[in-house]
Amino acid sequence: MRHADTICGALLAALGCALIVSGAAFPAAAGGLPGAGFFPQAIGTLMAVLASALLLRGLRGRSEGPFSIGNMREVAVTAALLMAYLLLWGSGWFVVRTAVFLAIMLSLLGQRWIPAFGYASALAVLVYLAFDVGLNVTLE
Amino acid sequence: MTAPPLRWILAGCLFAVGCSGNEESYPSKEIKLIVQASPGGASDMVSRVMASLAEGHLNVPIVCEYKPGASGALAFSFVARRPSDGYTIGHAPVEIAIVRSLGYADIGPSDVSLICLVSKTAPALVVHPDSPWQSFDDFIAAAKAEPGNIVMANSGIGSIWHFNILLLEQGTGARFTHLPYGGSAPALVSVIGRHSDAAVAAVGEVISHVRAGSLRALAVFDAGRAGVMAEVPTTHELGYPIGAPAWSGFYGPAGMSAERVAMLADAFKTAFETTEWAEFCRELGMEAHYLGKEDFAAFALEQQRFFESRIPQLVRLENP
Amino acid sequence: MAEILAGLSAVLAWPVLGFLAIGVCLGAVFGALPGLTATMGVALLTPLTFWVSPEQGLAMLLGIYCGTIPSGGIPAILINVPGTPASIAASWDGYALTRKGQAGLALGINALASTTGQLTSIAFLAFLAFPIASFALRFGPAEYFGLTLLGVSLMAGVSGGHVLKGVLAGTLGLALALVGLDPMTAYPRYTFGMSEFLDGISFVPVMIGLFGLGEVLVQISDRQSAQVSAAAAIGRVLPRIADAKRMARATFSGAAVGTMVGAIPAAGGDIGAVIAWEQARRTSSDGDSFGKGSLSGLAASCSACNAAIGGGMTTMLTLGIPGDAVSAILIGALLIHGIQPGPLLFANNQAFVFSIVFLMIFASLLIMVIGILGAKPLAKVLSIPAPWLWAGIIVFGTVGAYALNNAVTDVWAMYAAGVAGFLFRKTQIPLGPLVLGLILGPLMESNLRRALILSRGDWWAMLTRPILLVFLAATLLSLLWPLVRARRGRAKRSQDTIPDA
Incomplete structure (x- = not known):
């Protein structure tokens, strides 16, 4: 059993079925024309069929062991940090917030604190100047 | 925030x-x-x-x-x-x-x-210059004679120009087949390319095509004539007080x-x-x-x- | 002839050429940064053009237009992050070349093929504007549907050997494109009651996430292999004569495809480049190398996405129809200067048309020079410590995704796409088909349904349209081709290309 194929296949088959079911609830068009639900159902059917094939292939295939993410910890940390950064989006102090976020990220990825903070600050100011001052995109 | x-x-x-931050003077x-x-x-x-x-x-x-x-x-x-x-x-x-x-x-x-x-x-009704309809009355008569035969391109369901088409149907009793597009530009292109018969869009959006001869304006949906298309009659003059x-x-x-x-x-x-x-x-x-x-x-x-x-x-x- | 000379003399003035150069340089910056688009650049600078003469203003805007697309290929090649949607196909072979230590050559080919594509399409504009325009006008809903069908059939081809996963990713792209108001009835689909989703999922933030953030996460997860050693990374910039000869066919056929696709309103360089890449792969004697650093593949996609510029300008100038957001702004700028694009422009003011032609020629030559001279310094990006580069990509990508519509939902879409892009690469699900589905989905659905409204619900009536039949034949051919090839090359079985892994 190949885990990646099996999981992807199962998830996408479920999504395909969801599209078919939800498509049936959309209003039909007059005069026998395809309505708002036609494409969701067509795509859902195609997806469900193909995903089932992938699911079968995954169940029958040779095991490749659990799929490897590599440096799992660093990826997870980066993703979590970015999530926190996005949750704070628009809460003020854009330059400081961005510099701190980047500096923490860089140091967790093994960079030394002081150069990381200097670079992060420079990057934050550069982005602020380019977008807020230059392009009139309010960053706060 | x-x-x-x-x-x-x-x-x-x-x-x-x-x-x-002198808030005294705004x-x-x-x-x-x-x-x-x-x-x-x-x-x-x-x-x-x-x-x-x-x-x-x-x-x-x-x-x-x-x-x-x-x-x-x-x-x-x-x-x-x-x-x-x-x-x-x-x-x-x-x-x-x-x-x-x-x-x-x-x-x-x-x-x-x-x-x-x-x-x-104001919106304007436009058709292809090679179409048989020379005037607004021709056009409405044709639409009434064969309801749904004329294909009317619109700039999207719920857009202001689409409402004007619906007002036109309601005001004149004509019936069209509606062809929705994602904006005025593709709707006008479909008339220029003769994929649809007519469209309603802003005077400003059709004026360059009317001047170039690639579209013919039949009516402006307004009480008074549009400055840039003074030769085109208004729906109010023609007896249909419609237009948004x-x-x-x-x-x-x-x-x-x-x-x-x-x-x-x-x-x-x-x-x-x-x-x-x-x-x-x-x-x-x-x-x-x-x-x-x-x-x-x-x-x-x-x-x-x-x-x-x-x-x-x-x-x-x-x-x- | 007099008109040509008049058009040339109108632009051969230092202020005009100066503004052109400013525009090209700004365009190069906007193109290279994934969050900044040509549309933003042109919109930002349009007010400036009110204060200068029409030629000067137009020179700057055309400079941006011609500068953005070639430089969008630079980050695609160096860090696998396309600067604009048009450069997605360029990253398949371009980044593979960088990983082989041939970044310089990839950048050089990008510069040369981009300019070749632009110049070819400008030649089409100068000499065949009206035939191209009348071809573009014949595109009704049925023809658009045919084009999108052909595009969707390429999904298997851009899957890099993982055909089943590729086509599945493609259907996922098509499904994501369903979010928003139904294009025909304006019924909200999968919006979950949020007005932010009424217009669907924005494409550019998703692209930044899939390619930019996704790539960063992949590189973090396998750090050791990601480092390209800087010394070996650059290599020669200009291709050898023999290589150039081999690439010539792909470059010029890419330019022809790009011009035609670009001329069709609502289809642009992104679709053109994928079609050209796939066409070059099919017709190449060395199709297996495509996606693994093929010079011809890179040349075809760079040439095609740039040729779309000339194609789009042709439609805009001859018909007054905007082909994309940038040309919509250009039309507005021309109107403000009292110039009406349309057939009358060619009849009454041919000198002005030739001014545009010459401005575009100069702009595309300038961007080539910048691209070639800049190749070595730019490739130094590869010697920046990887974490610093990641920080830059993340912050520019995040802010860029926000800046497009000033919408936080776009930033979340970018983030979700980034995580998805990471997981897809790890499970070897190709991203090319996904992107193709996202781009083509709305076009395909709305035009099929429009075509059915026009044929009064009769599916068979559509088949009387010749251009649609050509597309259907091409689609069938593209679906059957792998079978033909499998039979031919059964002896030499190879798990071939993985465009974005």
Whole structure:
């Protein structure tokens, strides 16, 4: 059993079925024309069929062991940090917030604190100047 | 969500621009003008030209920011939630009177401080120059003779030009096959390429094609003739008093002080009276039309009532 | 002839050429940064053009237009992050070349093929404007549907050997494109009551996430292999004569495809480049190397996405129809200067048309020079410590995704796409088909349904349209081709290309 194929296949088959079911609830068009639900159902059917094939292939295939993410910890940390950064989006102090976020990220990825903070600050100011001052995109 | 002064300190340090937060004299810092569409369209051009003409009068920059989406509902709701200090205002198109009826957002002209109206654009009915219909009456007669035979391209279900087509059907008794497109430009292309028979779009959007001879205008949906297409009759002259124009105005969050609204309205009035504005409107086929705060509010509310009363009826008409 | 000379003399003035150079340089910056688009650049600078003469203003805007697309290929090649949607196909072979230590050559080919594509399409504009325009006008709903069908059939081809996963990713792209108001009835689909989703999922933030953030996460997860050693990374910039000769066919056929696709309103360089890449792969004697650093593949996609510029300008100038957001702004700028694009422009003011042609020629030559001279310094990006580069990509990508529509939902879409892009690469699900589905989905659905409205619900009536039949034949051919090839090359079985892994 190949885990990646099996999981992807199962998830996408479920999504395909969801599209078919939800498509049936959309209003039909007059005069026998395809309505708002036609494409969701067509795509859902195609997806469900193909995903089932992938699911079968995954169940029958040779095991490749659990799929490897590599440096799992660093990826997870980066993703979590970015999530926190996005949750704070628009809460003020854009330059400081961005510099701190980047500096923490860089140091967790093994960079030394002081150069990381200097670079992060420079990057934050550069982005602020380019977008807020230059392009009139309010960053706060 | 309060804006800290950091951006100003930083900008001040970098450009040696003194920025005292003196709130006694409004305006003391740049004003953001939120445009409900993407750069490049009519809303953007109206906003940018008005901003550049009015900012000299206010002595602060007016900067356009773009927040497109949901027929403008995202921008209207965004501006309505900003502090009513007069530093965030928005461009108000006709859609501000429509989005509530369409169910896109619970916002309308009565939920904001309207400032002024600066231009109006009437719709025009166009067909291909090789089509057999020489006049509006020919066209309506043909549409009535064979209901649904004429294919009418529109700029999207729920758009202002689509409503005008529905008003036309209701007012004349004609019936068309509707072909929705994602905007006026592709709808007009489909008429130029003879994939559909007719379309309704702003006078300003069709004028270049009419001048070039790639489209023929049969009627303008208005009481008076359009300046740039004076040879084209109006629906009112032809005996069908129908037509819902698009318009452009400005507004701020609800609760703006009367003085600030008046200052902005004065600045836009000064901009409106320049020859540049008149020339800009002529180039884009719009009608320069000014309404002050009270008149604009009355007009916008009347428009909202009109759409509220008509949209359910028209939608039923389309899906029998 | 007099008109040509008049057009040339109008632009041969230092202020005009100066503004052109400013525009090209700005365009190069806007193109290279994934969050900044040509549309933003042109919109930002349009007010400036009010204060200068029409030629000067137009020179700057055309400079931006011509500068953005070639430089969008630079980050695609160096860090696998396309600067613009048009450069997605360029990253397949371009980044593979970088990983082989041939970044300089990839950048050089990008510069040369881009300019070749632009110049070819400008030649089409100068000499065949009206035939191209009338071809573009014949595109009704049925023809658009045919084009999208052909595009969708390429999904298997751009899957890099993982055909089943590729086509599945493609259907996922098509499904994501369903979010928003139904294009025909304006019924909200999968918006979950949020008005932010009424207009659908924005494409550019998703692209930044899938390619930019996704790539960063992949590189973090396998750090050791990601480092390309800087000394070996650059290599020669200009291709050898023999290589150039081998690439010539792909470059010029890419330019022809790009011009035609660009001329069709609402289809642009992104679709053109994928079609050209796939066409070059099919017709190449060395198709297996495509996606693994094929010079011809890179040349075809760079040439095609740039040729779309000339194609789009042709439609805009002859018909007054905007092909994309940038040309919509250009039309507005021309109108403000009292110039009406359309057939009358060619009849009454041919000198002005030739001014545009010459401005575009100069702009595309300038961007080539910048691209070649800049190749070595730009490739130094590869010697920046990887974490610093990641920080830059993340912050520019995040702010860029926000800046497009000033919408936080776009930033979340970018983030979700980034995580998805990471997981897809790890499970070897190709991203090319996904992107193709996202781009083509709305076009395909709305045009099929429009075509059925026009034929009064009769599916067979559509088959009377010749252009649609050509597309259907091409689609069938593209679906059957793998079978033919499998039979031919059964002896030499190879798990071939993985465009974006």
